[in-house]
Amino acid sequence: MNPSFVFRSGALITATGISFGAFGSHGLRTIKPxxxxxxxxxxxxxxxxxxxxxxxxxxxxxxxxxxxxxxKYKLGASFIMGGAAVFSGSIFALVLARDKFRWLGPVTPLGGIGMIAG
Incomplete structure (x- = not known):
């Protein structure tokens, strides 16, 4: 893992967060029911x-x-990437699946632990 990969990953994760935030503010409100x-x-x-x-x-x-x-920096970056994916990904899945994947609820804190470890 080199600085360029970490930078590109950070840019992609940030852009994804911004895009999903916009969808959450606008698109989620149009879902029926x-x-x-x-x-x-x-x-x-x-x-x-x-x-x-x-x-x-x-x-x-x-x-x-x-x-x-x-x-330690490579490991920290890896924990942040993985933790963010697990934490946010499990929440996105729970919201979109309307709790059909309830087993993901206990997975979310594992992502948080990964982010903290990073």
């Missing part, structure tokens, strides 16, 4: 966390420790 406000709030939270973690990856990509390819 309507989603409860709590589900829309959950979607927006997941989108926000994607943005925060994408920005963190962008910042990490400029850190000299990553340029030296030290293991």
């Amino acid at each position: 309507p989603l409860p406000e709590s589900k829309i709030n959950s979607w927006n939270t997941a989108s926000s966390y994607l943005i925060y973690n994408g920005l963190a990856l962008l910042a990490i990509s400029f850190h000299p420790g990553l340029l030296g390819a030290t293991r």
Whole structure:
């Protein structure tokens, strides 16, 4: 994992968070039957966390420790990427599937732990 990969990953995660946030603010409100406000709030939270973690990856990509390819920076970036995907992805799935995948509920905190570890 090199700084360029971490930068591109951060940019992609940030762009995804922004795009999904826009969809949450506009597109989710047009779904029939309507989603409860709590589900829309959950979607927006997941989108926000994607943005925060994408920005963190962008910042990490400029850190000299990553340029030296030290293991802890590579591991931290990996945890942030994986944690953000699991945390936000599980929330997006729960919202869109209208709780058909209830088993994903306990998976969400694992993503949060990954983000914290990163």
